[in-house]
Amino acid sequence: MVSTSDDDDDHDHENEGNEQHQRVTTNNNYLRKCLLCNIEQPLRSHHCDFCNRCVLKYDHHCPYLETCIGEYNHRYFWCFLLTTDILIVWSIMLSSGSFVPFSDWSSWLHINKFRLFAMHVLIISLCATTILLCIHSFFALTNSTTWERVSRHRITYLNRLPDEDLNPFHQGYCHNFFYSFLCHRIKEQQWDIVYKRRVEEHVTLSTTANKTEEKVVSNGVNHDSPIATKGFAVESDSSPFKLFDFERRVPKADDVFIRVHYCGICHSDIHQAKNEWHTAKYPMVPGHEITGVVEQVGSNVRNFRVGDHVGVGCMVDSCLHCNSCKKNLEQYCPDTCYTYNSTELDKVTPTYGGYSNFITVKERFVCKIPKNLPLDGAAPLLCAGITTYSPLRQYNVGKNTRMGVIGLGGLGHMAVKFGVAMGADVTVISTSESKRDNATKLGAKAFLVSKDAEQLKGAENSFHFIIDTVSAPHDVVSMINLLSFQGVYCMVGASPKPVEIPTFVLLFKRPIVTGSLIGGMKETQEMLDFCGKHGITCEIEKIEATPEQINVAYDRTLKSDVKYRFVLDILNAFK
Ligand SMILES: [Zn+2]
Ligand SMILES: [Zn+2]
Ligand SMILES: [Zn+2]
Ligand SMILES: [Zn+2]
Known part of the structure; x- marks a missing residue:
């Protein structure tokens, strides 16, 4: 058993909002440790603060029954709802016969007002219990729980799944029914096995489905050698752009691997390519207004899935522990790694920007692009926007x-x-x-x-x-x-x-x-969400991504002859 780094624990606390939990890795299965109960929590368990214990296949804490509903009593809870429902129907039938008949309406109301009130209460209770009964019948048939449904985005083993709608515990309606109402024995680690099998099935299915499009779909990291990447680079302060072949690193556990669709041409690209800030390192692949689609995610990545629309701006890494980083102001970190014309944290490996078909970036430095924004018009938001x-x-x-x-x-x-x-x-x-x-x-x-x-x-x-x-x-x-x-x-x-x-x-x-x-990563995401809400994108001129076109675009940008930003169509250049 290996305890993960502090960094990971921080993320976990954020994720589950419970400081008493810690994630530990055992044979590639993600188990959680409950520090209050001092046990390893099996999959689907959750610590209930009211009962102060961990509950297997936690559903919810019922304040009326003053206990938790979980693996062992979920079916009894369902029976309880059913009998309550039947009792209420029976009571309604009995009490409907107790109304005293009167020919005039006001006397009838006067005599029967308490019976009428009781009838209302019964009908409202009937509606409530029937809704609950339906919900829990649905949960029984689909093998899901209230907690997993409501907190899906916060539960580590669910929010990292490749498909938002995938229910990793669904084993067919008959099987679920049998398990929920008839089967009494729960084998240890049963959910781990079911989970693993379902996810594997799903990934194989989507990989085969996508193979026809020659697209790599991956739940984990499946590249084992550096990834051949094509881009456009300048070799000196006076040379024009040329095609440039280089390699991107294999995505690590917290990396997101992105196929670049568009990249904006920022004025600072020109300053740097022409070495006007006297910091140029050649060959240089500029570009820090990048949008694209996630192709792969590392095993620790929580917020991104294959197929997500994402953006990368001016930074790709920072120390993560200085005061600026702690305040989500990574741009003011003394060790910020810029997207290009910079190095990775090792101070050796050069970084290359978005005038290229792929990029590997640490999750923290990737932003989600709201679905309603077009990827081309959204690209310049990553620098000009923030x-x-x-x-x-x-x-x-x-x-x-x-x-x-x-x-x-x-x-x-x-x-x-x-x-x-x-x-x-x-x-x-x-x-x-x-x-x-x-x-x-x-x-x-x-x-x-x-x-x-x-x-x-x-x-x-x-x-x-x-x-x-x-x-x-x-x-x-x-x-x-x-x-x-x-x-x-x-x-x-x-x-x-x-x-x-x-x-x-x-x-x-x-x-x-x-x-x-610019702005920190948290604020950049906030800005993108703001743009999504208000439908804001950059006004752009989309151009073909070729060395010649980039050279022309640079000249026109210097003459302010663009409304208002050039965006390179990278996807079509490297089809
Ligand atoms: Zn616990
Ligand atoms: Zn409880
Ligand atoms: Zn810029
Ligand atoms: Zn820092």
Whole structure:
């Protein structure tokens, strides 16, 4: 028996919300240890806090009977419901004969009011017990329990199944009926055997079904050598993109292996490919706005299944134990591993980004893409989306916030969409009048031309919050002047030149001049869920993923000739 790492235990507590439990691994079977009872819990058992003991095949704790319903008494509980039902029907029949007949309605009501009341109580009880009886008959026939039905997403042995609807204990209705009502002996570990057999059957079935499409479907990890991957790379700061063959690591226990469908072209891809930040490592496969579909999951992965729509952003790993990591702010960890032009935690293995057909990523750094969002339009949310969403949340943008957005590019248009969805009063500030219509279409209430001194003068002291998305050098001081007292000026564009602000500008208005870097994984998921709820995606130009097209797209992005983000169609490039 091997106790798993602290890390795993943390996850487990989160999963089951019960600190007294610990998962242990025995011969590949996942058993749980109950530290209160000091026993290994067999599969389907659960510790009842009211009874203070572990209950086999736990169904629920019944407060009326003051006991737990489980393996040994579930059938008696069913009989109890049935007899109660019969008794109530009988009582209804008896009491219906006890009404005193009267010719006029009001006297009848007066004399019979208590009988009528009792009749109502009986009928309501009959409905309740009948519903319960039906539910428990259904459970008996399908071999499921209330606990497993209600808490499925939190139960480790259920939420990691490849199919959401798979009932791993269903053995056919006749068999279930026989077990539920007639069979008295329960063999030890019976559920383990049933579970294993059912899951294996299911996986074999889905693998054969999918083999025709030449698609690997896997419940565990089935690659044993590094995975051949194709991508697009630059070999120096001046070289064009070329096809590049490399290898992805074999998915480990907590890895998710993803087939990339789309990857956005972020402005920072260009900065890095051209070594403008002086940190480039070649060959470089850029891309950190990745969406795709899960192809495999490692044995410890709990939140993802084969076939899930997922996204990967700017980070693929971090130390997980520093203060930033503990606060779900992995982007501020001193050891953050970026998706490309970086290394894994070993500080040696290079990371390659999403301009490639596969990627292996630790579960914590993978996000779920809501089903209602298209994968192409969702790709830029993983960088442009979270970069603008995070500061809006940090500074409580909401109803009645007068918010300014400087620049209407990939970042800026996302800031407008989020601001509008959060209820803020959004003004777009841009160098060119030509963007006014687009700003209005995105929901902005007003538009300012930053080159027009008169317009700026008129708007002084009017914004609570300004998000500056421009990375080219520009006049920041006249923008800070637009803030009201103690307003927030947040820069998210990475300008290569230092920003100069005269001290007096800071003294007189006490503004908060700050910056923000992407967002933590928890917040990124929150942002994606927000997008799912409000139907927000990025406005994109989808292009073929070829070296030539990427080179053209880079040139056009530098000229701001894109509305608003290029997205590479990776799936079709490597079919
Ligand atoms: Zn217990
Ligand atoms: Zn109980
Ligand atoms: Zn980016
Ligand atoms: Zn850290």
